[in-house]
Amino acid sequence: NNQYAMGTSQQRSTSSAEIYERGRAFGIPGEAVDGMDVLAVKAAGETAVAHCRSGNGPYILEIKTYRYRGHSMSDPAKYRTREEVQKIREEKDAIEHVRDLLLTGKHCTEEDLKAIDKDIKAVVNESAEFAKQSPEPALDELWTDIYAQAEA
Structure with a gap:
């Protein structure tokens, strides 16, 4: 929500x-x-x-x-x-909250978090490039892994 x-x-x-x-x-x-x-x-x-x-x-x-x-690219959120x-x-950002917990609890350092962020960005960029280079799935894939039961 x-x-x-x-x-x-x-x-x-x-x-x-x-x-x-x-x-x-x-x-x-x-x-x-x-x-x-x-x-x-x-x-x-x-x-x-x-x-x-x-x-x-x-x-x-x-x-x-x-x-x-906004809800979509066309939503200016006015x-x-x-x-x-x-x-x-x-006051409530979830990522900043976890960051503060990790740092104040001495679970990691600022440098550790920067390295994690760098790794995450690399994974995201590689994934986006893979998606761009991949062919569109076949139409019958629309029904793959669908577990709803149709009524008789």
Whole structure:
């Protein structure tokens, strides 16, 4: 849940602030978690996976996050202020939060993080180049790894 459906804030577009609660009508438990907190997401994910793997059925995990840019390339995101976006970046950015945890916990150094960032950029660039050079998949690939059941 990135707080905006296309260009409309969730607060204006839904009667329920907690989307995960919609599962209750179907007997599906769940919870909301701060998606800007990596450790909270990890813990909630472990809870959800344990629930499902123990045979208790589905679990709705609403991860509340925030998108900094518009919904698409053609979305100028005029429905929120620059100040709103900047405030979230400064106060709640997930990557900066983890970075601070790693550095203050002395799990790594600034140089370690720079090396990781360099490695990640190389992987992303190699992957993008591979995708650009690869042929389009065959149309029958559209149905590969689809596990939904059709009704009879």
